[in-house]
Amino acid sequence: MKQRLIEFWNSPVIDALLPVLATLAALLVGALMLLALGANPLVAYGALLDGAFGSLNSIADTLVRATPLLFVGVGICIAFRGGVTNIGGEGQLVVGALCATMVGLTFPDGPALVVVPLALLAGFLGGAVWGGIPGLLKAHFNVNEILSTVMMNQIAVQGMNFLLIGPLIDPVQLERASRIPQTARISAAFDLPRLAPTRLHLGTFLAIVMAVLVYILLWRTTLGYRIRAVGLNREAARYAGINVPRHIALSLALSGAMAGLAGAVQIFGVNFRMFTDGSATGFTGSAGFHGIVAALFGQLHPLGTIPASFFFGGLLVGANRLQRAVQVPAALIVTLNGLVVVFVVGTELWRQQRARRRVVERPSEHDEPSLTAIPPTAASLEGKA
Amino acid sequence: MISELFTAQVLLGILTSGIRLATPYLYAGIGETFGQRSGVLNLGVEGQMLVGAFAAFYVARKTGNLWLGVLAALLVGALMGLAMAFISITLRAKQGISGIGFFLFGLGLSDLLFQTLLGSVQTVSGFRPLAIPLLSKIPVLGEVFFNQNLLVYGAYLLVPIAAFVMDKTTFGLKVRAVGENPEAADSLGVNVSLVRYITVTLGGMLSGLAGASLSIALLNVFQQNLTSGLGFIAVALVYFGGWRPWGVLAGALLFSMVNALQLWVQVLGLPIPSEFAVMMPYVLTIVALVVAVQRVRPPTALTKPFIREG
Numbered sequence: 206m207k208q209r210l211i212e213f214w215n216s217p218v219i220d221a222l223l224p225v226l227a228t229l230a231a232l233l234v235g236a237l238m239l240l241a242l243g244a245n246p247l248v249a250y251g252a253l254l255d256g257a258f259g260s261l262n263s264i265a266d267t268l269v270r271a272t273p274l275l276f277v278g279v280g281i282c283i284a285f286r287g288g289v290t291n292i293g294g295e296g297q298l299v300v301g302a303l304c305a306t307m308v309g310l311t312f313p314d315g316p317a318l319v320v321v322p323l324a325l326l327a328g329f330l331g332g333a334v335w336g337g338i339p340g341l342l343k344a345h346f347n348v349n350e351i352l353s354t355v356m357m358n359q360i361a362v363q364g365m366n367f368l369l370i371g372p373l374i375d376p377v378q379l380e381r382a383s384r385i386p387q388t389a390r391i392s393a394a395f396d397l398p399r400l401a402p403t404r405l406h407l408g409t410f411l412a413i414v415m416a417v418l419v420y421i422l423l424w425r426t427t428l429g430y431r432i433r434a435v436g437l438n439r440e441a442a443r444y445a446g447i448n449v450p451r452h453i454a455l456s457l458a459l460s461g462a463m464a465g466l467a468g469a470v471q472i473f474g475v476n477f478r479m480f481t482d483g484s485a486t487g488f489t490g491s492a493g494f495h496g497i498v499a500a501l502f503g504q505l506h507p508l509g510t511i512p513a514s515f516f517f518g519g520l521l522v523g524a525n526r527l528q529r530a531v532q533v534p535a536a537l538i539v540t541l542n543g544l545v546v547v548f549v550v551g552t553e554l555w556r557q558q559r560a561r562r563r564v565v566e567r568p569s570e571h572d573e574p575s576l577t578a579i580p581p582t583a584a585s586l587e588g589k590a
Numbered sequence: 591m592i593s594e595l596f597t598a599q600v601l602l603g604i605l606t607s608g609i610r611l612a613t614p615y616l617y618a619g620i621g622e623t624f625g626q627r628s629g630v631l632n633l634g635v636e637g638q639m640l641v642g643a644f645a646a647f648y649v650a651r652k653t654g655n656l657w658l659g660v661l662a663a664l665l666v667g668a669l670m671g672l673a674m675a676f677i678s679i680t681l682r683a684k685q686g687i688s689g690i691g692f693f694l695f696g697l698g699l700s701d702l703l704f705q706t707l708l709g710s711v712q713t714v715s716g717f718r719p720l721a722i723p724l725l726s727k728i729p730v731l732g733e734v735f736f737n738q739n740l741l742v743y744g745a746y747l748l749v750p751i752a753a754f755v756m757d758k759t760t761f762g763l764k765v766r767a768v769g770e771n772p773e774a775a776d777s778l779g780v781n782v783s784l785v786r787y788i789t790v791t792l793g794g795m796l797s798g799l800a801g802a803s804l805s806i807a808l809l810n811v812f813q814q815n816l817t818s819g820l821g822f823i824a825v826a827l828v829y830f831g832g833w834r835p836w837g838v839l840a841g842a843l844l845f846s847m848v849n850a851l852q853l854w855v856q857v858l859g860l861p862i863p864s865e866f867a868v869m870m871p872y873v874l875t876i877v878a879l880v881v882a883v884q885r886v887r888p889p890t891a892l893t894k895p896f897i898r899e900g
Contacts, residue, residue, distance in 0.1 A: 536699075540697075545691075553683055
């Protein structure tokens with residue numbers, strides 16, 4: 206029995222639970238902060254849970270809130286597997302939303318079956334360009350992509366503000382002279398189908414489909430193999446004849462495309478028009494950053510990112526209920542999300558040590574495929590492909 | 591229209607505000623320089639600045655003592671730096687991502703405290719300009735350079751001090767050694783982890799101070815997301831400046847001058863959409879990164895955790 210327990214403790218199952226433990230730790234810190242602010246943590250977290258999952262409507266809201274996180278998170282997985290870090294989700298989301306809105310407004314009378322896919326494609330491409338520029342700069346000039354994507358965020362926000370106050374402003378706003386920076390509403394015929402009476406829309410399913418497709422792309426296609434090979438070891442990949450710069454640029458472009466798609470789906474499923482409060486957050490709700498949290502939580506795996514996004518979507522939706530219940534600002538949840546990231550990456554070392562211990566303790570005792578096996582080299586990958 | 595931009599008075603205005611606006615970049619950038627020279631990329635600067643800015647503002651407002659505010663900013667900055675050091679040095683976490691974690695943490699925490707403790711945007715009477723005797727009487731230049739507030743002077747004093755420490759002292763040598771070749775430094779008896787702990791904590795303190803310079807010396811307000819990306823730019827300036835304090839100064843000045851120019855473009859109502867003016871510094875930074883990266887090589891051990899063999 207004891208032996209069994211030790212084996213279980215050392216098994217990869219516990220590894221998969223690490224993000225959950227990290228979240229519990231963050232929630233514990235949150236409980237202390239709530240106490241310090243004079244609120245009852247049990248009441249607060251109860252309200253949070255209730256707000257996130259308490260009724261059919263709140264579950265639908267959670268799914269809707271999770272949708273952009275899932276798109277962005279799946280994109281983050283691609284970038285990470287390719288060995289690059291994409292912090293530009295906010296900007297890519299904004300550009301994707303702008304492109305999709307423009308398509309929707311340009312063809313107000315077109316058939317929905319043509320215009321909507323076209324608009325989503327425009328969002329996809331817009332995000333791809335916005336992620337691809339830092340990708341090319343990284344690939345050919347070795348410009349740190351973390352910094353360039355952050356700059357691209359700011360540029361996207363200014364571009365959005367310019368377009369929404371100027372060329373794209375709703376004509377009604379001009380007539381009334383109220384000049385609220387937003388576009389006209391896209392034709393109601395283009396709204397993504399909803400599961401009435403909730404706000405759940407088709408985009409959520411699209412996000413899940415994309416997650417599966419990206420999983421297939423990364424683990425079942427040659428392109429995916431190459432992206433992951435470049436991510437594992439650039440030198441080895443280059444030696445194996447893979448065009449490293451191209452795949453670096455491509456993984457950032459694809460990553461951006463996912464975020465762009467998130468923006469397009471926000472327009473056609475939730476907001477039906479583009480608007481700005483001057484910052485990126487006003488439109489994105491920081492999905493570009495929370496998507497990173499979800500991806501990390503899902504172990505940088507597209508399929509793991511699906512439940513992770515729903516969980517964090519729930520936290521964000523529940524935060525509003527928490528705010529009403531105990532008068533503690535919803536910003537608490539942003540704080541805790543930050544802590545989750547820190548804790549998850551903080552336990553990485555422990556996971557590596559456990560993996561090493563497993564290899565040492567059970568030297569090929571069983572023939573089962575091991576999660577801890579040394580990753581195949583790029584050369585052997587290419588051979589297979 | 592364009593000629594309006596080049597009257598002596600406007601140029602002077604741009605110069606004066608450019609010098610002022612470089613302050614937060616200098617504090618945060620120089621702190622980050624020490625961290626990166628020792629091999630640790632701290633992307634949490636933005637979060638540290640936000641928490642520092644709030645701490646300084648709150649303490650200064652409650653006590654009426656600006657120096658206590660500065661002290662509070664240094665303290666919370668040091669705490670956040672220490673946490674970053676623990677995560678990235680002791681736990682060897684991936685630095686880019688843990689930095690984003692600290693950014694979100696700082697963004698949320700400063701907003702949370704702002705809403706619960708202050709509730710609305712308030713102002714504080716911050717550091718006043720302090721004319722330096724004699725020097726400030728120099729025509730034109732005196733007003734530009736020697737009639738600023740104390741935190742501005744401090745930022746510019748920090749540059750030669752940091753350069754001296756980095757290039758001429760034993761500690762600076764250790765920092766550089768640890769960032770270039772930690773194994774060799776270790777074999778010579780340098781405590782790699784300790785040196786990195788010191789630089790990252792120092793970086794946190796200076797980021798906190800950078801935040802304070804915004805909230806109680808330059809803007810004299812606190813609001814949600816006060817820094818709005820400034821901390822990330824400070825990190826970019828370290829790359830731009832080739833990991834040298836004087837380089838960071840050059841980058842900070844270039845960036846803040848463009849920023850000041852952009853403000854004047856708006857004030858004068860020139861026919862350039864203000865959004866493009868605001869965009870300019872960021873485009874410039876990307877261009878600068880392209881140019882800078884070709885010129886100098888980053889510290890060899892940057893973002894690589896040190897694992898002692900044996």
